[in-house]
Amino acid sequence: MLDALLSFLILTGAIFTFIGSLGLVRLRDFYTRLHGPTKATTLGVGSLLIASSLFFSTRGEGVSLHEVLVTLFLFITAPVSAHLLSKAALHLKLHSLAPLPQGERSESSGPNRSTVSQNSERDAQ
Amino acid sequence: MMSSVALPVAFALVAAAFALSFWRLLVGPSAPDRILALDTLYINAIALLVLLGIHLSSALYFEAALLIALMGFIGTVAFCKYLLRGDIIE
Amino acid sequence: MRRWLPHPLIALALAAVWLLLANRFSPGHILLGLVLGVAISRFGARFWLEIPRVHRPLLLLRFIGVVLSDIVVANLAVARRILGSPERLRPVFVRVPLALTSDLAISLLANTICLTPGTVSSRLSPDRAHLLVHALDAADATELAATIKRRYEAPLREIFEP
Structure with missing residues (x-):
């Protein structure tokens, strides 16, 4: 029973990790590629870590919960890096399959007051 | 069943994930693409270390996974900050 | 109380992180975690400008x-x-x-x-x-x-x- 559950969690985790990287190769513009690694991979690594926690907890040496720490950390950091990456891509004006909404093109990149980039964006238009 | 079927298959899948991310790292075409590939590579490395820990039934690899999680995130943030603000310093 | 423990929730969270890192839940580790949590949240108090309040x-x-x-x-x-x-x-x-x-x-x-x-x-x-x-x-x-x-x-x- 435990063996089946562990196998299931390990396989799910590995499959999601693989699908995340597959998305990195298959999808066609940067903004859509961003979705693969940030989502599929967090669930993949999350379920691998749950499997590891179960595995070490059932070996008679007490509960092993420190995997929770890595899971928690990944769940906090993955969205932050996704947000920063997409902000950087917008700043570099990477080609996107989706059109930008009106009024977004002339704005500076976020609240960090980058006046130089504002000027260069205005010049580009 | 776990050690005979699930683990080898999982190792193969994670290795394939490594190869795919590495391809994106080499091909690019833009800098954020490469950073995203590095980000994915470090998450794949965490997955590989966790699998290795289960395979060798040793908890030692956990610390390495935690450190990679910390350093990888800081690296991604630093690269993005450089792309976002690099032209101001020039 | 307010002066010694400016962020009780952050102190508790730090103690929990310490216990998870140590991966042992003995009384000694709980005590050490609490001491670390209180000390770090006290020394770091000036960096948290906005104290979040959870209403619900x-x-x-x-x-x-x-x-x-x-x-x-x-x-x-x-x-x-x-x-x-x-x-x-x-x-x-x-x-x-x-x-x-x-x-x-x-x-x-x-x-x-x-x-x-x-x-x-x-x-x-x-x-x-x-x-x-x-x-x-x-x-x-x-x-x-x-x-x-x-x-x-x-x-x-x-x-x-x-």
Whole structure:
């Protein structure tokens, strides 16, 4: 029973990790590629870590919960890096399959007051 | 069943994930693409270390996974900050 | 009390992180974790300018549950779209008008959007009035913005800004 559950969690985790990287190769513009690694991979690594926690907890040496720490950390950091990456891509004006909404093109990149980039964006238009 | 079927298959899948991310790292075409590939590579490395820990039934690899999680995130943030603000310093 | 323990929640969270790192739950480690938690939260007090106040703790727990289940659903949806034909995706950028004002609530909303249904928050406008969101596959952009506002922004607003 435990063996089946562990196998299931390990396989799910590995499959999601693989699908995340597959998305990195298959999808066609940067903004859509961003979705693969940030989502599929967090669930993949999350379920691998749950499997590891179960595995070490059932070996008679007490509960092993420190995997929770890595899971928690990944769940906090993955969205932050996704947000920063997409902000950087917008700043570099990477080609996107989706059109930008009106009024977004002339704005500076976020609240960090980058006046130089504002000027260069205005010049580009 | 776990050690005979699930683990080898999982190792193969994670290795394939490594190869795919590495391809994106080499091909690019833009800098954020490469950073995203590095980000994915470090998450794949965490997955590989966790699998290795289960395979060798040793908890030692956990610390390495935690450190990679910390350093990888800081690296991604630093690269993005450089792309976002690099032209101001020039 | 206030002077010695400026952030009781942060002290408790640090103690929990210490216990998880040590991976042992003996009384000695609990004591050491609590001492570290109190000391670090006291020395770090000047870095936390805004002390978040949770007005509805139960609603916060419910919100966390909703987000966790949404993460699983979103992952399955994204995995299916990656395996499907890339030509059939309909990626869009949506501007979501924000009703939240505090830093913590906005960053929590942006993180939630990144983790959940096939969307990544891309940019906060300088006046904090709009959040630019990229969706992997959306049929109706305005519907998506309405869902985000209803499902994530409304509970966050009740929790942190009643």
